[in-house]
Amino acid sequence: MEHMVSHHITLRLITDSPDPSPLPADFEYHREDPLAVTVIFGTNSEAPVRWVFARDLLSEGLDKRTGVGDVTIWPVNSPNALPTIQIQLSSPDGDAYLRAPAEAIEAFLAETWRLVPPGTEGQHLDIDLTLDALLDGA
Template sequence: MANSAPTPRTVWCTLHLRLVVSSDSTLPVPVELRYAPTDPYAVHTTFHTGAEETTEWVFARELLTEGLRRPTGTGDVHIWPSHSHGHPVVCIALSSPEGEAALLEAPAGALRSFLRRTYAEVPPDTEHHHIDTDSLANFLDTVWRSND
């Protein structure tokens, strides 16, 4: 009987971020993070912005990891390490094409722990092994045939 590696599992986490409203005021924002090995380069997030309102964002896992160590990002997402009230945080600046913007602070330790768990499931530089290339090829074939 051949040994096979265990199937990577989806990693979930709820973090309590702080929405920076002003220099001395923040609001709590619960955020669910989900990492699925079937989408190995991405971390899917659900921001709970109201009683029944949510906002979805998808971040590159590598971008979040790099943001723990140094400023990174382009376009509508910028991430950098910082401190807030003596605690290490990761600042996440989001902007939309409509000109809306938000600055959030995530607890660095909790984000680091979540990311470590994702790398335990899918180590760095092995992501490409988890992409379903057959489904991608079938999809591209369907698109190609529909353009004939």
């Protein structure tokens, strides 16, 4: 039985340049952490960067602006381009604006929903493991 979904998606880093820079990323979903997705940037580098946020946030961002705080996601519909979503990542070091093909995000989410259907996430949570992780940080 599968325990993980992984998709390699090339995002576009929005900068002052007229041409966005390609930014390869791995989107991962683990059955053991059914509420979250992980996006890993720089997978070929010595210090990859990981962002973890709610799967529901990624899903809702396909249709409307969603999120407060460190991660905000919203659809971008240009008449002459394929549908995309924009992802804003905020940290003390600054903000990053990324664009992803909506179709690639939809395909990733569809696989995560096959692995853990929406509404069944609680059946896959290990409460003891979650509590241990929370208490280790206290």
